[in-house]
Amino acid sequence: MTVLADICGYQVDLLVQGFPGKSLENGGLGWSAVVLLRGRGRVILVDTGSFSVRKTLLARLAERGIARHDVTDILLTHAHYDHMMNWTLFPAASVAICGAELDHALAEPIETSLCAELYVRALAESPQLRRLTPGAEALPGIAAIAAPGHTPHHLSFVLDDGAGRVILAADAVKNRAELLAAAGDSTQDGAASSATIANIADLWRARSGAIIVCGHDLPLLNDGDGGTYLGTRRAGILCWFGASLDDSRRIALSTNGDSP
Numbered sequence: 001m002t003v004l005a006d007i008c009g010y011q012v013d014l015l016v017q018g019f020p021g022k023s024l025e026n027g028g029l030g031w032s033a034v035v036l037l038r039g040r041g042r043v044i045l046v047d048t049g050s051f052s053v054r055k056t057l058l059a060r061l062a063e064r065g066i067a068r069h070d071v072t073d074i075l076l077t078h079a080h081y082d083h084m085m086n087w088t089l090f091p092a093a094s095v096a097i098c099g100a101e102l103d104h105a106l107a108e109p110i111e112t113s114l115c116a117e118l119y120v121r122a123l124a125e126s127p128q129l130r131r132l133t134p135g136a137e138a139l140p141g142i143a144a145i146a147a148p149g150h151t152p153h154h155l156s157f158v159l160d161d162g163a164g165r166v167i168l169a170a171d172a173v174k175n176r177a178e179l180l181a182a183a184g185d186s187t188q189d190g191a192a193s194s195a196t197i198a199n200i201a202d203l204w205r206a207r208s209g210a211i212i213v214c215g216h217d218l219p220l221l222n223d224g225d226g227g228t229y230l231g232t233r234r235a236g237i238l239c240w241f242g243a244s245l246d247d248s249r250r251i252a253l254s255t256n257g258d259s260p
């Protein structure tokens, strides 16, 4: 288990790590962070990952004794496929997303959108839907802040008990490089992204011990300078370049080349 903090009545647990990279030749990679919050009688997921993470997501929940019907709330940061698709796994959950973000996703051109149109449409028509507005409390003790740029109505979520602070930034700040450079890759509005990243970086730097969970990276602790990653990166792929299933090769996707 990767418990990051106990704050505002919730245990904050990183369920699935994000990865700071994108595929060059074969379409999106989309390995995004999924965060679990437990407390105040709720089981909350912040984002739900892509379709490809479905088995992993359910296995990680099962390791914690959580069945999919136990999830009470989902907070979606934005409507991209790699963050929102698995909301359909959780029939008992209220599913909250910024109303304007959902409306924008519904209107996006199918050729260029990163939104899974059928999942977006199903959510718009679902009784599980709860429309959020920026600046409001998303759930007790969890603030929803406007974080435009990557998408026009992206929300980030902040927990702050006066001593600690946890920022669930998602794709407003996709990785450590974006945080430190105050600039975003893959954004619908570069200037808005830069302003949002600067704003969130200020929130993170203003509190020693603050933790930020970027959308596609490990959590980062503010202990000065560029911060320190929390946890060990685990990412890799298994390849069959030979002529038999036994002839496989593991390729670690980490800066130090450790085994995946």
Ligand SMILES: [Zn+2]
Pocket (backbone or CB within 6 Å): 078, 080, 083, 150, 171
């Ligand atoms: Zn995104």
